[in-house]
Amino acid sequence: MTRGGLPFAVAGGAALIAYPWAFTSNYAINVGFLVLFAAYLGQTWNIAGGFAGQTSFGHVVFFGTGAYVSAILHVTYGVNPWLAWPFAALAGAFVGWLVGALSYRAGLKGSYFALITLAFAETGRILANSLPITRGGLGILVQADPRAANFQFRDPIWFYYVALALCGLATFVAWRLTRTRFGARLAAIRENEDAAQALGIDTFREKVKCLTLSGALCAAGGTVYVQKYLYIDPWIAFGVDKSVEMLLVGLIGGAGTVLGPLIGAGVLHLVGEVTRDLGNMLPWVTNAQPLSIIVYGAVLIAIVAWLPDGLMGLFGRRYSGERRA
Amino acid sequence: MLTPEILFAGLINGLMAGGIYVLVAVGLTLIYGVLHIINFAHGSLLMLAMYAVFFLWRKPLGLDPYIALPVVTAGAFAAGYLLYRALIGHFSHGKDENTLLITLGLSIIIDNASLFFFTGDTQTIDVPYAGHMISLGPAFVALPKIVSFVAALIVCLLLGLFMTRSDTGKAIRAVARERQGARLVGIDVERVMAISYGIGIACLGAAACLLMPTFYVSPTSGHAFVLIAFTIVVLGGMGSFKGALFGGLIIGVVESICGLWLGEQLGQIGIPLVFILILLLRPTGLFGAAR
Amino acid sequence: MLEVRDLSKSFGGLAAVDRASLDVAADEIVALIGPNGAGKTTLFACIAGFAKPDDGSVRFLGQNLTGWPPHRICAQGIARTFQVTQPFARLSVLENVMVGAYQTTPHRREAAARAEDVARRLGLGRQLDLRADALTLAGSKRLELARALATRPKLLLLDEVMAGLNPVEVEEIVGMVRAIHATGVAILLIEHVMQAVVSLARRVYVLNNGRIIADGSPAATAADPAVIEAYLGHGAAARLTHGGARA
Numbered sequence: 001m002t003r004g005g006l007p008f009a010v011a012g013g014a015a016l017i018a019y020p021w022a023f024t025s026n027y028a029i030n031v032g033f034l035v036l037f038a039a040y041l042g043q044t045w046n047i048a049g050g051f052a053g054q055t056s057f058g059h060v061v062f063f064g065t066g067a068y069v070s071a072i073l074h075v076t077y078g079v080n081p082w083l084a085w086p087f088a089a090l091a092g093a094f095v096g097w098l099v100g101a102l103s104y105r106a107g108l109k110g111s112y113f114a115l116i117t118l119a120f121a122e123t124g125r126i127l128a129n130s131l132p133i134t135r136g137g138l139g140i141l142v143q144a145d146p147r148a149a150n151f152q153f154r155d156p157i158w159f160y161y162v163a164l165a166l167c168g169l170a171t172f173v174a175w176r177l178t179r180t181r182f183g184a185r186l187a188a189i190r191e192n193e194d195a196a197q198a199l200g201i202d203t204f205r206e207k208v209k210c211l212t213l214s215g216a217l218c219a220a221g222g223t224v225y226v227q228k229y230l231y232i233d234p235w236i237a238f239g240v241d242k243s244v245e246m247l248l249v250g251l252i253g254g255a256g257t258v259l260g261p262l263i264g265a266g267v268l269h270l271v272g273e274v275t276r277d278l279g280n281m282l283p284w285v286t287n288a289q290p291l292s293i294i295v296y297g298a299v300l301i302a303i304v305a306w307l308p309d310g311l312m313g314l315f316g317r318r319y320s321g322e323r324r325a
Numbered sequence: 326m327l328t329p330e331i332l333f334a335g336l337i338n339g340l341m342a343g344g345i346y347v348l349v350a351v352g353l354t355l356i357y358g359v360l361h362i363i364n365f366a367h368g369s370l371l372m373l374a375m376y377a378v379f380f381l382w383r384k385p386l387g388l389d390p391y392i393a394l395p396v397v398t399a400g401a402f403a404a405g406y407l408l409y410r411a412l413i414g415h416f417s418h419g420k421d422e423n424t425l426l427i428t429l430g431l432s433i434i435i436d437n438a439s440l441f442f443f444t445g446d447t448q449t450i451d452v453p454y455a456g457h458m459i460s461l462g463p464a465f466v467a468l469p470k471i472v473s474f475v476a477a478l479i480v481c482l483l484l485g486l487f488m489t490r491s492d493t494g495k496a497i498r499a500v501a502r503e504r505q506g507a508r509l510v511g512i513d514v515e516r517v518m519a520i521s522y523g524i525g526i527a528c529l530g531a532a533a534c535l536l537m538p539t540f541y542v543s544p545t546s547g548h549a550f551v552l553i554a555f556t557i558v559v560l561g562g563m564g565s566f567k568g569a570l571f572g573g574l575i576i577g578v579v580e581s582i583c584g585l586w587l588g589e590q591l592g593q594i595g596i597p598l599v600f601i602l603i604l605l606l607r608p609t610g611l612f613g614a615a616r
Numbered sequence: 617m618l619e620v621r622d623l624s625k626s627f628g629g630l631a632a633v634d635r636a637s638l639d640v641a642a643d644e645i646v647a648l649i650g651p652n653g654a655g656k657t658t659l660f661a662c663i664a665g666f667a668k669p670d671d672g673s674v675r676f677l678g679q680n681l682t683g684w685p686p687h688r689i690c691a692q693g694i695a696r697t698f699q700v701t702q703p704f705a706r707l708s709v710l711e712n713v714m715v716g717a718y719q720t721t722p723h724r725r726e727a728a729a730r731a732e733d734v735a736r737r738l739g740l741g742r743q744l745d746l747r748a749d750a751l752t753l754a755g756s757k758r759l760e761l762a763r764a765l766a767t768r769p770k771l772l773l774l775d776e777v778m779a780g781l782n783p784v785e786v787e788e789i790v791g792m793v794r795a796i797h798a799t800g801v802a803i804l805l806i807e808h809v810m811q812a813v814v815s816l817a818r819r820v821y822v823l824n825n826g827r828i829i830a831d832g833s834p835a836a837t838a839a840d841p842a843v844i845e846a847y848l849g850h851g852a853a854a855r856l857t858h859g860g861a862r863a
Contacts, residue, residue, distance in 0.1 A: 102605055290440040
């Protein structure tokens with residue numbers, strides 16, 4: 001976002017705040033939540049995958065960590081979910097640090113890095129599926145008790161605003177990346193790690209910091225998921241589907257851009273809805289859900305093949321650049 | 326508790342499964358070695374081949390999987406060749422990560438198309454000899470497992486002979502070693518790459534026939550297999566046949582022993598842990614070329 | 617300020633650098649020349665931290681930084697350019713140079729101001745918003761220089777910065793290097809373009825087969841028989857002195 005973008009940002013923000021007052025049906029508000037939540041998670045992926053060029057296939061490991069940490073703290077140890085929330089983020093930060101420190105110490109990049117993140121996510125799933133503390137394959141059910149103090153809301157409008165706030169936070173972080181030394185260094189690392197090192201950048205430390213940040217934010221999303229849907233299990237928490245969704249949201253909009261994930265989430269949701277509706281119209285179809293995911297796969301291929309800079313790339317600058325004067 | 330007899334049985338069963346894994350891994354490592362593509366769709370394509378075996382086995386065709394092997398293998402080769410020509414070939418010249426993303430997209434499409442058309446039910450086949458147990462020392466092994474193991478190794482041997490003795494095989498190895506040079510001596514590199522991809526998928530066809538008598542198939546099988554395949558290939562070294570051979574057997578045993586030692590749920594952790602450890606400690610694998 | 621002593625580096629049994637020693641004083645421009653494959657870039661890599669020497673030492677301003685990683689060496693005040701330019705392709709020229717400027721300041725405005733200043737001094741004033749991969753070769757070389765300069769180095773290692781440039785462009789870069797030197801930056805440059813070596817360097821080291829075979833003024837080393845043999849082959853020195861113009 002350039003300096004001239006501020007009015008648009010304010011207008012956009014205002015529109016999003018006003019949305020649930022214009023479209024008051026529960027359905028519309030839930031759609032709003034879904035899109036903003038997906039944009040949020042995609043933005044956390046974008047911080048690592050887009051800005052720093054660390055394409056991760058297993059980002060769900062952070063989401064799942066956050067979800068389970070807060071679910072266990074709340075259900076097993078009676079901790080208030082609002083209080084558990086920062087701990088979930090902290091757990092995500094720790095996992096981000098761990099994955100980063102191990103992977104980057106070993107010099108993994110590109111496809112190898114993508115694959116090891118996948119393995120970490122899979123490890124998370126298996127652990128969640130086998131350990132007593134996570135209730136294994138049964139998952140964890142949160143007692144429905146819709147009070148604000150309990151981080152549960154009867155009216156979905158509140159979850160919408162939580163998602164909006166998170167999305168705003170993550171987008172703000174992304175925007176800051178375009179205006180700070182840390183972000184400039186991540187961009188340098190993304191473009192050419194050797195050159196970055198020659199210019200004094202401790203690429204290992206910066207990459208680990210990036211993944212720690214991304215992990216913390218992503219994990220915070222896990223808590224919100226648990227509080228809204230009141231249930232978590234190993235497949236939801238650590239399944240590869242969510243990793244792919246985050247990746248797709250980040251890529252479609254434009255990896256490394258500030259607004260990319262918001263656009264990506266909107267587009268992806270639209271595509272999914274349309275496909276599902278069309279699919280359900282076919283007489284023999286009982287469940288059109290897989291159809292929309294097939295389309296996601298096709299969209300992924302199309303983006304990588306023809307629009308590698310995502311939809312934001314259609315507007316010219318692929319990165320949020322410095323403008324003088 | 327884990328007595329030596331149980332461990333031995335685990336070892337043998339692991340080796341038997343490992344033999345088939347070798348076949349899966351050989352295809353993946355060939356595709357990487359020649360095309361420099363990390364074929365993320367490998368697991369999904371195996372799953373598809375297994376469904377093919379299932380449908381061939383069902384009435385009205387009633388084809389026994391072992392008898393169907395040549396048919397499925399040939400069909401898989403054709404499918405792989407066409408897939409390369411139609412889709413993958415166009416993207417095999419770009420950045421590594423991009424082809425990984427494209428094959429990821431392909432696996433998503435295949436997995437969900439399977440879910441859509443075949444539903445989420447797991448499918449198994451019943452072959453009359455499935456229950457036959459042969460005793461190998463203190464261990465009892467199901468006959469199909471032994472047959473599959475032997476058959477897998479025979480297919481590998483045939484593939485090895487093909488790669489070293491036939492002209493096409495030599496052309497493939499030339500392209501793997503030095504693409505530009507191969508072009509300069511008149512090898513049709515595009516055709517060789519399509520054939521290589523086809524062979525990689527053909528291996529999956531064969532593996533599918535050998536797996537179905539003792540395994541099941543469901544739309545989520547792709548996930549499980551792709552991680553196993555990648556672990557083997559990374560363990561053995563990307564592009565190395567010897568690596569795929571040893572890696573496959575080792576992983577088969579690791580999977581089996583972990584299952585015995587840690588139980589069915591937690592035992593699954595053996596594979597991703599091996600994968601992580603190899604990537605962190607020796608990413609080139611046992612026999613791979615130094616990066 | 618730079619003291620390299622008995623540096624050795626082998627790759628799989630082949631000695632790329634063999635007990636090389638050299639010095640660069642704080643006010644000098646020193647050139648490192650030698651036939652292709654002599655080991656010059658490997659020597660640079662060892663000094664700049666991109667390769668770990670097997671033996672020997674690199675001291676800079678009294679600090680032993682042998683085997684340090686590149687970013688720490690940059691922090692000490694040694695900046696390098698690459699033989700094949702390594703721009704941050706999708707970032708603008710200004711953003712590229714800012715990455716260098718950020719080495720000594722955390723503030724964006726300050727980094728942007730310094731980057732713009734350095735870029736303008738190197739003739740990139742009109743291209744500040746251009747994507748780095750859209751530059752010509754000469755522009756790309758200037759960017760490489762500007763970026764390294766923005767880190768406020770005390771010693772600049774230039775790896776064949778003139779390669780691929782036409783004589784006019786070479787003259788321009790020579791002028792820029794001289795101007796940079798005048799601001800108090802010591803320079804060690806690898807070069808094949810003799811025009812540049814002769815105009816810039818007060819002293820020259822000649823590397824052949826990993827060994828330093830001569831050092832002295834450009835004129836003296838050009839006349840050195842060992843140097844002539846390194847470039848023109850065994851016996852060439854004798855042929856030159858006996859045959860005169862017919863060599």
